[in-house]
Amino acid sequence: MVNNVSVLGHGNPVIASTAYRQWSRLNTNSRFNFNAVAEFSERLLAKVPKNLDTVFLVNSGTEAVDLALRLSKAFTKREDVLCCEESYHGWSLAADAVSTSTSDNPQAAQSRPAWVHVVDAPNDYRGTHRGEGAGVRYAEDAARLLHQLERDGKPIGTFIAEPRNGNAGAIGTPRGYLNAVYATVRNHGGVCIADEVQVGYGRLGAHFWGFEEHGAEPDIITMAKAMGNGHPLGAVITRREIADALAAQGAFFSSSGGSTLSSRIGLTVLDVIESDKLQANAAAVGQILTDGFTELMNKHDIIGTAHGMGLYQGLEFVRDHVTLEPAAEETRAICARMLQLGIIVLPTGDRQNILKIKPPLCFTAESARFFLRMLDKVLREGW
Incomplete structure (x- = not known):
């Protein structure tokens, strides 16, 4: 009952055949541009809102979140990040810093750096606000914190959240929350990251991405896990202007996630998700x-x-x-x-x-x- 990595199941023969064929030919990183890399990127872009036009292929969800935070910081030129309680985003220094779940890191509160700011988990079952209208009230709390941080000289550059809080128990974000917080963050000059590593890629059934449930549109999307059916593969999708902001810090490439092998496996996973409905x-x-x-x-x-x-x-x-x-x-x-x-x-x-x-x-x-x-x-x- 617990495996959102092997999304197609174990020992899938189509994935095994794809991996064998590509291993038998070529496997190299994304410094070199091959059809598979471009084809996979185009397939991913076809799944997201049209204003998101740039793909970075990476090795994992942790790397995707880390890169997304770096992209946002380069674009906004702001260090401060807003995240939600009881959330998990990864194990690198940056991804762990914005991970607040004590079940994953019992020292999360004590080890949190000063540039990370936390709002209540928008849980309308047992949280601060419950029942009808809880999403609006949680969003108002977030807006008050954003205003206060700006007055204190710590304007938020990034808001990161899963559209559904995965490790907390697949807890849904209350109606009216996500769009309202996205709007407030953008009004303050920040950008919004939707972490779809766990809840995205068709898992919700009614929606391919979690943010679609809310009619929301993020500035950056992170994804991994399901993408490779257990093979190390993740991605960050964003706008060209955000991607360009990172260019001054060096040329990006990925040894494993952006390889020809990973791209072929990624394409095949999408094929099987579609062909097997x-x-x-x-x-x-x-x-x-x-x-x-x-x-x-x-x-x-x-x-x-x-x-x-x-x-x-x-x-x-x-x-x-x-x-x-x-x-x-x-x-x-x-x-x-x-x-x-x-x-x-x-x-x-x-x-x-x-x-x-x-x-x-x-x-x-x-x-x-x-x-x-x-x-x-x-x-x-x-x-």
Whole structure:
């Protein structure tokens, strides 16, 4: 239930054949321009808003986020970054600095550099603002912080966020939040990064990218994981004017992510997603999970709520529906019992009380129903 890297599944014969053919011919970095690099870049650009016209191919999600932050800093000439609580963006110095999730880095708050500023996680289930209108209120809080930082001589150059908070449990961004924050950041001279490393590439089913759910349009998009089906591949997509701002700092190239091999694999992943209708599968099978979780919520009090959509979902366990006390110990025990029944599922989120549900996009309706039956069995019989 937990693999958004091997998006096409393990041992995919089409990917294996592509890799074999390209390894048998040539594999070199993006200092040299080959058809595969250009073709893959064009295919990616066809998936994003038209004003985004420049692609950087990289090795990983961490490298994509690191490069995106560097691009934004070069363009705005501002160091300060705004990010959200309970978020994860990577392990390099810069990507880790804007990662606030204590489940990934228990020292996140203490090790945070002065140029990183944090707003509340826009969680309308258990956060500062809940229910109807929560997104607007969270956006107003972010606007107040942006105004204050500008008055303090620390104007924000970059806002980075996942359109859905992945590691927090696939928690959706409340309606009205993303567009409002994007607008405020831009009004203050900053740029906005949509981190699609986990939630993008068709995983949400109804949308290829998470930002599409909100009708929002970022200035920079980061992506990885699903792109290579386990092969090291990521990308940053932005506008030419932002890319040009980095040119004075040196010529960019990528040894692995921008190679002929990676580009061919990347093209093949997109081909298989389209030919096997895997985005549509994510929507259909994801709906089976969503409906199943609704049924389980009516039967088991330990389930507080279900987050997510498509094949990125999270099931949150609580001890009390009023206080929302996290059932972290129970979640770990449920995962251990599920493993005995043949299902790999893990806790996620800073409270470790949410089941992380992000299987490969080839996940079947049969597998979804088996997972739901086994989860019902565990919740009925105990763990």
